[in-house]
Amino acid sequence: MQISVCNSWSSLQSLGLFSFPKRLLFSQPVCSDDETKHIVLSSQPTSTQRNCIEELGEHKSFNPLTKRRMLLTSCFMYLCYHPSRYLSAQALGDPSVTIEQVTPPVFPSGALFPIEERIVQLFEKNTYSVVNIFDATLRPQVKVTGVVEIPEGNGSGVVWDGLGHIVTNYHVIGNALSRNPGQGQVVARVNILAAEGVQKNFEGKLVGADRAKDLAVLKVEASEDLLRPIKVGQSSSLKVGQQCLAIGNPFGFDHTLTVGVISGLNRDIFSASGVTIGGGIQTDAAINPGNSGGPLLDSKGNLIGINTAIFTQTGASAGVGFAIPSTTVLKIVPQLIQLGKVVRAGLNLDIAPDLIANQLNVRNGAVVLQVPANSLAAKAGILPTTRGFSGNIVLGDIIVAVENKPVKNKAELDNTLDEYSVGDKVILKIQRGNENLELPIILEEKTS
Known part of the structure; x- marks a missing residue:
């Protein structure tokens, strides 16, 4: 027997179906109309429906649990899946107005505030000195969706001089270095930003690496017009509270700028290369995976540190980042370039x-x-x-x-x-x- 339920719960209650005694529930078909048996419930039952209900009240054969479940299930299915629930909403409009009347005026942005203008200029001046580095042994994998999965060996670096030397973290190319490559062997791919905004790819050959200070030097065969060396400042004169900027490639988003302040000095850095580096700079500028090896700049645009680590429980920035001070970088990098190692x-x-x-x-x-x-x-x-x-x-x-x-x-x-x-x-x-x-x-x- 098919039971069709319509309208709402109040319609069912108006028929008194939920106040029927158990004897009204039956197990055999009654109240037939031709070959199809229906009980149509509506807010105003017809005379035929009233007769059916009266016959139900006199019927003695029933299965209370089964019929009650069928009735409740039918009600639920109707209320939840009736086609009227999914009809598109009627569009409301006001033809008495025009597009111009409901379009607000757009005001020009005007000149930037001096502090904003200074930060913009610092970024535009120094972003060409920042490169994107990929460990040559770890290739990005393109998924079916087209999303590029950035490998662990993705990081940043800075152009050190006009000879093509690139400074980065040891752990950025750590997988390649674990294979004990010789000097001059390709260990990374280096992307340099050209003036027209195009990334140009070069092979990064190993010059030297120092695990104790988490620093490494690569060399690329790039023309001088592409190489814009970073200006190195003094980290020994830093003060807590002064502004700083970080440029890098977090999560593979190249040339990203974050701004913060110097939060602490002389911190012990527990680097990803597994060593402890003393004298570290702490900053609240957002530093994420991919920022490693990139520059930390002061408000004049001078390099004061190489970003190397973050303190976090989730793997993302928690407002506590660390950088190797430029005094340490100045002592290590020239030795790596000249000797291929550090003499301590x-x-x-x-x-x-x-x-x-x-x-x-x-x-x-x-x-x-x-x-x-x-x-x-x-x-x-x-x-x-x-x-x-x-x-x-x-x-x-x-x-x-x-x-x-x-x-x-x-x-x-x-x-x-x-x-x-x-x-x-x-x-x-x-x-x-x-x-x-x-x-x-x-x-x-x-x-x-």
């Missing part, structure tokens, strides 16, 4: 990692574990950690300062020694048991 002044000693130092109950200072024979440290009289006759550990010297600069752990010792050059003579403050000593020592080239 240091002490050829084995210094205990923080975990071992904590196990030895040393909370302040760098614990000396081993001192190679015939090294300058051995000649200066620095003592290593040893074992006593009973098997107990005898602590070696603990370096607590270099030239009155406090040293709390191994990382701070390395960062402090980075400020010196090979051959410099420094005074180490040593804690040896209950004694406090001062030992002069000449710094030598630190072996990797």
Whole structure:
């Protein structure tokens, strides 16, 4: 039997269907009209419908659960899927008005405010010094939808000089560098923005890389008119609160500008290359994946840092970004260009990692574990950690300062020694048991 329900719930209630006793529900067809059996419910039932309802009330054979479900399901299907619900809305218009009458006036934007004009000029001047870098071993993949998936090795870089040297982060091309390429080998693809706004693609050949400072130098064979070197500023004179700008290629969107302020100085940067870099610049300028290797500029447009990392739980900018200061960049990049490596002044000693130092109950200072024979440290009289006759550990010297600069752990010792050059003579403050000593020592080239 087919049950057709119309109008609304009030129509059903007007018929008293939801107040029927259970005996009105039946299991066999009744009230036939020719060969098709219908019960049509409307707001004003016909005489035939009234007769059917009266017959229902006298019928004794029923299945209460099944018929009630059928009735409720029919009501629900009608209310939800009746074609009248999907008829297009009637368009309303006012033919008494014209297009001109309902079109508001458009006012010219006029001249920019001075601060806006300055930022625009800084971007237009420096954007040609920023390049887009792709790790040569990681190719973008075009999906069926046409969306380009940007690989992890996508980043930014800056034009360092007119010879074609490009500076970027070590981790931007880290996958290619993990294969130990030689100098001159192609490790990246470099896109340079031409004056007409067209990206020109070049092979980026490895010049040198320094994992400890997350910096790398590439070289491209590009004409001089395409190479617009960045102007390098002094990061040592930065102050918290001054304005800064970041230009890069976040998520593959090339030449994107973000503006912020210097939020902090002398931060420890936990770089994506797996090392800790001291003296970092903290900024709230939005830095996202793809900004790595791009420039952080001051309000004069000078390079004050190389963007390298973000602090986030989601992978996107959370208002805490970090940059390698230009003082560090100026010290590392020329060496990479000239020598292909970085020559560091240091002490050829084995210094205990923080975990071992904590196990030895040393909370302040760098614990000396081993001192190679015939090294300058051995000649200066620095003592290593040893074992006593009973098997107990005898602590070696603990370096607590270099030239009155406090040293709390191994990382701070390395960062402090980075400020010196090979051959410099420094005074180490040593804690040896209950004694406090001062030992002069000449710094030598630190072996990797």
